[in-house]
Amino acid sequence: MKKLTLGLAAAITLALSGAAQAQAYPTRPVTMIVPFAAGGPTDIIARIVGEHMSKTLGQQIVVENVAGAGGTTGIARAMTSAPDGYTIAMGHLGTLSAAPSLYPGLKYDPIAGVQHIGLAGGTPILIVARTDFPPKDLKEFVAYAKANVDKVNQAHSGVGSVAWTTCTLLKGQLGLEKMNAVAYRGSAPALNDLVAKQVDFMCDQIPSVFPQVQANTIKAYAIASAERSPALPDVPTTKEAGLPEFQIEAWNGIVAPKGLPADVTAKLVDALDKALKDPATQKRLLDIGTVIPSATDRTPAGFAALIKRDADTLGPILAAAPK
Amino acid sequence: MSVNSSQGGRGLRIRSPQDFAAGLFMAGIGVFAFVLASDLPVGSLRQIGPGMLPKSFATFCAILGVMLSLSALYYDGQRLEGWSWRGVIFVLGGALAFGLTIRGFEISGWIGKIASLFLIAAITTALVSVFLPRENVLFDLVGKSFGLLAVFASVCVLAFLSFWSFIPAVNVSIPQLGLVVAGPLVILVAGLAADDLRWKELLIFALVMSTACALLFKYALGLPIPLAPWLLGI
Amino acid sequence: MSEMIANLSLGFGVALSFQNIALCFVGCLVGTLIGVLPGVGPIATIAILLPITFGLDPTGALIMLAGIYYGAQYGGSTTAILVNIPGEATAVVTTLDGHQMAKQGRAGVALGTAALGSFFAGCVATVVIAALGAPLTKLALLFGPAEYFSLMVMGLCFAVVLARGSILKAFCMIMLGLLLSTVGTDLETGQERMTFGFPPLADGIDFAVMAMGVFGFAEVLRNLESPESRDVVRTKIGRLLPNWADIKQSIKPVLRGTVIGGTLGILPGNGAVLGPFASYTVEKKLAKDPSRFGKGAIEGVAGPESANNAGAQTAFIPLLTLGIPPNAVMALMVGAMTIHGIIPGPQVMTRNPDLFWGMIASMWLGNLMLLIINLPLIGLWVKLLQVPYRLMFPAILIFCCIGIYSVNNQPVDVAFTALFGLFGYILIKLGFEPAPMLLGFVLGRLMEEKLRQALIISRGSFYTFIDYEARPISLVLLIVAVAVLVIALLPSIAKKRDEVFTE
Structure with a gap:
């Protein structure tokens, strides 16, 4: 009932003043697309982190599971939506670093074509x-x-x-x-x-x-x-x-469409950072074996560098792999 | 399998038109699927390739289809029934309209080409159905509905084979209209299929049902369905 | 035995707290609702309700989510009986005789039989989980790829028995189902197969899309052109509940269905889908007059519905004792446990006994609640059938459209469903039965996967399937498959011969 009232209130406010949208992001629930079925590691991390981010943002983060094509369908959907901060996505090693070498017709460029928010959790x-x-x-x-x-x-x-x-x-x-x-x-x-x-x-x-x-x-x-x-x-x-060269982590991180306003990006980065600093959220992530990302990896630049690093490591090997 | 036309001394004829058409349908699907899967490697038993099962299934489909058609020459069976185009067009059209409007849709490129292909075939079929005399070989053999379907299919295939690069692509961009539009749309369009249609009743029903569905799915169950992004932002 | 009673009393102590009873009730109610709504499945609903459960304690949250799951299984049969739409693979069989019963004005009896049969099966399955959960886990581990493949082959032979008319046509439909199941990205190589390069097809055809198209939409089209048959549903309404004769007729099918469904439910990789099909096959073969099947035989509802519900309950065994989910809904339950800080795995039973036994006790409670919720609803459902068809089918359509959309949040799925509606309509016109196709479709994907796994492991040797020393189960399953096939084929071959000779 509360949700209903809130939704209606938000709807009326928006309908009355169309310009309200830009003033105080977020004014309505934010959709976080998880490109896999509910219940998997990426989904769990998205829900745990998203719950705390909702508190900081003051609006619910609604997880929407859009599975398909190794997760690229969901990420593509999010990356081609309006860059207003109301659609973000939880990507991972596969969808952001490996996908360009695996899916020739990929509809997004995970390094230059998206707005990185930050790493949410590393899963060794x-x-x-x-x-x-x-x-x-x-x-x-x-x-x-x-x-x-x-x-x-x-x-x-x-x-x-x-x-x-x-x-x-x-x-x-x-x-x-x-x-x-x-x-x-x-x-x-x-x-x-x-x-x-x-x-x-x-x-x-x-x-x-x-x-x-x-x-x-x-x-x-x-x-x-x-x-x-x-x-x-x-x-x-x-x-x-005795196998030091095998170092790989199946990290999960948040990305948004390219062209996101700077203040919206800052708010999302801040919300993610606060979530990862929260002891209760940290404990829940640690309990399932997730590694809490370092301060640099949580930033957009650090996250982008990580995507690029793993893409460079995986690219040649995936291209040569017998399929 | 040799066709023994002297059996029973009554000559070769289609005793079960329904089974005969069904067999052709199956065989057609089998051949079509085999062509689609033709570039997939079969692999070996030790490492089965992606093509082995699709190709085997397609082959079995075709063989079973041929057997079914042949059996239609031996056993008496049902006739082909007529089609209710009204139902197909409005019911499925309603669902299609829902799918196109709920989140918006862009038709362009090769999907646009397919769309215009179907349009061309539909117009041709309509013309054939109007101008072709009712008494003709095609309709006698398989019945009117299937005759028209055959015309439709063959125009599609012909156009696909010969004019593909000339077919203009339809470019349509439908905005994200949400349940507020898609809901009444599906009920109104589908409702046209009823032979005891009552306009006023249908109109009220469309509004009531859409509201009920919005409340039920969006608010009671909380499904992420867009209501009216262009109006309400949700 | 005393240990089991101690455990169960611990469980009931947990489940019978006021909060947990309420949560169980809410779960069952929501489950029934989404089960009845075509398309909207437990997966979408559990995923959406997950955040709401964050504020609850883990046991209560899981009790509620489990209630949604088996409530949905229950509610799904209502839609299958009333409007011929199977929401899940397990409800396909229920449409065969259940919807025929509804058309004959016996919807109430069909619904009541389904409810009572499911209740009985659920109760038995709960006791089985409590008493034998741990030892039965071993069964799940006995089934490797080779055994699984043989099981699928056996399942396909069942499909032949499902057919009402020509066996040749049934074979056609099974093959078509298998063919359609290969559409999509190849698991082993990642190559796209028969997708036309169309991205929404990359993950194959969704079961809900196909089932709703060939059953739901095609049924609407069929009804629209034959007003006589749809009016039967409206005009004649018989008893609302099964009478003693109905119950007597159902007792044995329910017992057999419970055993079959319960056993198959334990298997990993969603063996539960085979349960209703297997039960239907058994009932049709044991019946004195098999020709009643497909025309509204009550055994064809009682057996498969019991098998369905027993399987839905025993599917919790691999989840609770191994920590490995056998199907997508159970995978979501694993996620829910994890989010609530419970590590799903072999140690749940010892680490969280109150959760483990509380959930089991709640299943019995949930089954009772489902009966209490559903029996009074039967009257309402039957009343709904009296809505004029000109309003009924647009309502079915909008529910289907929203439901299909909500499965993957993909509008293309709605368009595909319409396409499958046309496909289903063509099949009806050509005299094909869609049920064997759906079984072939469901089993096809698993079958290919298991065949390839088994052959890679055996290095390309087919002997692995009949290796009586290493894999006796596989051999036995294949023998049963051949036997079923022979039993199914013999009478029809004999009949055709007779026809030929009498011509």
């Missing part, structure tokens, strides 16, 4: 395997995989997914492009078959896999981030485990 990648897979640690895994490249089965959640992109990077670095890759429709079925010992290993984001690692239904070789995760303190980093 883990290399996980079935519990009875012979290698005991990462070094053994690398040796085993190289020696048995035609026997090992890698699972992933579809071409273009985070699990696929990051594992393609790993395989590219190790020269294992020929390894058998078993595609699943999403993370959950792939994980199910890993728990059921049907496939040997996969790479995936920490929010999806860490409950299984904690319960010992799968084992983790390493985490591909600079530091260990508080959610899984026993899992070594790739650097500690």
